[in-house]
Amino acid sequence: MQNLVTFLQQRLSRPLPGREAQIKMAPEPVSGGEHRQMDPPAHANISRVLVLFFPNEKQKPELVLTVRSHDIDHGGQISFPGGRAEEGESSAETALREAKEEIGINPDTVTILGQLSDLYVRHSNNLVTPVVGVMNNRPDFDINPLEVAEVFAIEVDSLLHKKNLTVEDWDLSRYTYRVPYWDIHNVPLWGATAMMLNELLELIREFKNS
Secondary structure (H helix, E strand, C coil), X not given: CHHHXXXXXHHCCCCCCCHHHHHHXXXXXXXCCCCCCCCCCCCCEEEEEEEXXXXXXXXXXXXXEEEECCCCXXXXXXXXXXXXXXXXXXXXXXXXXXXXXXXXXXXXXXXXXXXXXXXXXXXXXXXXXXXXXXXXCCCCCCXXXXXXXXXXXXXXXXXXXXXXXXXXXXXXCCEEXXXXXXXXXXXXXXXXXXXXXXHHHHHHHHHHHC
């Protein structure tokens, strides 16, 4: 896994796949509805999430994901830990603070590798920066039930297998959309989290093919 960490540290400082990778996991309208808005308005809120890895017992990278509490924005959906930035915070500071508040991650145990491309989420008017970090061991999670219903980890290789990627037509906001998602949990991994994750997976594919 150390080779992947070194690769990501270097690769995240160079131009990224960006929207081309993100849009591959965006729901597409089938009947009515609108295509996803990618350009943020000037008044968008600034948010950050932590895309966190750790090695499992086989030294394979696993990725930390949460299921959000039903009482907050995007409730019941899979997401990365994260939230709104506070004044004066760096992207890493916000992501680490939110991960500590939501799932008990000690910021001192996380090494920040860099950032993925920003993604605008119109539903909550958030411009989200994914911050990539790594830990040396599996963390001991401490869930804040006001924000998180569940935390779990998934081996990254399982996300690279096409058998876990599904496309279905869903009724969303009175219209039908063709929705790509990963079927790796009893809750589908789709939407903004899937869009951010797909950019990371493209980088990991680069690493595996190098």
